[in-house]
Amino acid sequence: MDVSRAVATVRTVREFTDEPLDDAEIEQLIHAGRRAGSSKNLQRWGFVVVRDRSRLQELSAAGPWAGHIAGAAAAIALVVPDPRAPEAPLSIVFDIGRAAQNIVLTAWEMGIGSCPATVYEQVLVRGVLGYPDDHHCEYILSVGRPADPVRLTRPARAGGRLQLDDVLHHERW
Numbered sequence: 001m002d003v004s005r006a007v008a009t010v011r012t013v014r015e016f017t018d019e020p021l022d023d024a025e026i027e028q029l030i031h032a033g034r035r036a037g038s039s040k041n042l043q044r045w046g047f048v049v050v051r052d053r054s055r056l057q058e059l060s061a062a063g064p065w066a067g068h069i070a071g072a073a074a075a076i077a078l079v080v081p082d083p084r085a086p087e088a089p090l091s092i093v094f095d096i097g098r099a100a101q102n103i104v105l106t107a108w109e110m111g112i113g114s115c116p117a118t119v120y121e122q123v124l125v126r127g128v129l130g131y132p133d134d135h136h137c138e139y140i141l142s143v144g145r146p147a148d149p150v151r152l153t154r155p156a157r158a159g160g161r162l163q164l165d166d167v168l169h170h171e172r173w
């Protein structure tokens with residue numbers, strides 16, 4: 001799959017088969033994340049991979065829309081130095097977004113679906129994952145093979161994205 005096709009067709013997947021992802025597949029996803037360019041090449045990120053079912057269930061309580069984690073083959077927690085710390089640069093969040101999209105697109109190419117979960121229950125997630133106090137996890141990616149494989153090839157639904165004219169500005173806003 002070429003990049004532009006992956007960009008045009010990737011969609012969120014929230015329901016997964018029971019089939020696990022093997023170590024090589026997980027490593028391929030994390031390689032994709034770690035290869036992202038980052039501000040000053042600082043690479044301020046860590047990826048905590050969870051495959052244990054009971055821990056996935058615990059993480060599915062991370063927020064009101066995190067339930068999909070419970071049925072995922074794996075969760076990839078995106079952990080960064082706390083971007084809310086005084087003087088923390090906004091590039092931390094830009095960089096982890098780039099890494100996340102690398103993971104999402106590489107997964108898509110591999111026939112693996114994904115969905116972000118926004119972490120509201122910070123104490124719970126810190127307790128499950130054990131990252132240092134000065135680090136933060138705002139998003140967790142669920143990954144797994146789609147329960148409905150048609151999702152991998154289904155055409156984009158009309159109206160799913162703003163049109164070019166809605167977002168493109170030439171020269172000035």
Ligand SMILES: Cc1cc2nc3c(=O)[nH]c(=O)nc-3n(C[C@H](O)[C@H](O)[C@H](O)COP(=O)(O)O)c2cc1C
Nearest residue numbers: 010011012013014063065066068115116117118160
């Ligand atoms: C920053 C961010 C946070 C998101 N948080 C959640 C979430 O907590 N739970 C969830 O089910 N989906 C979450 N999503 C997925 C969005 O709902 C999804 O990308 C959007 O609806 C577009 O879906 P589509 O790609 O299938 O068209 C999140 C997406 C982003 C980019």
